[in-house]
Amino acid sequence: METFSASIWPIATVAGVFLLVLALWLRSSGKNKLARMVYQKKVELFTEAEQRFFRALQEAVANDYLIFSKIRIADIISPKRGSAGQDTVEAFTVIAAQCFDFILLEPNSLTIVCVVMAAEKIDSAKQEKLQTICDAAGLPLAFFNLRNAYAVRKIRDQILQLLQDTPLTFTESYGRIEPHISNLEDIQL
Structure with a gap:
């Protein structure tokens, strides 16, 4: 039994290292995907x-x-x-x-x-x-x-x-409203 468990440790270690390397590679490939995409700056904003x-x-x-x-x-x-x-x-x-x-x-x-x-x-x-x-x-x-x-x-x-x-319109938090005079009698000329 001891020889079986002693022989499994090297295999488990190799498998663990392999999984760790695989996980790191998968994680970094997502970041590098953007870097691998081709971008270029436009020279002018307008035609x-x-x-x-x-x-x-x-x-x-x-x-x-x-x-x-x-x-x-x-x-x-x-x-x-x-x-x-x-x-x-x-x-x-x-x-x-x-x-x-x-x-x-x-x-x-x-x-x-x-x-x-x-x-x-x-x-x-x-x-x-x-x-x-x-x-x-x-x-x-x-x-x-x-x-x-x-x-x-x-x-x-x-x-x-x-x-x-x-x-003329005024912006309110709930939309736009038209200005209006509610009572013409209150206007002093």
């Missing part, structure tokens, strides 16, 4: 056409607004609180993987003022869907076609007109 538009947009509104770009829609619009669970999931799914091309912010408060989409060819179905989403959120949305050259004044005028035509 040439997007760069031209960005520069024109900067010239048009940079004195009044900060411009951020390529921001996920879900980072600035979310489904309304209190919506049914499935409705919330569906609403989020619609916006989850999409981005706004540009966002205009009020420079002091960093409040989102307007979002801008610019494309060589604007898909009318996508435009309608984005317009519906932005209207529901009370967020002004401007569309521009990418071109070789821009009339900066036209860009500025279109954005200012959009902001003028869009009702």
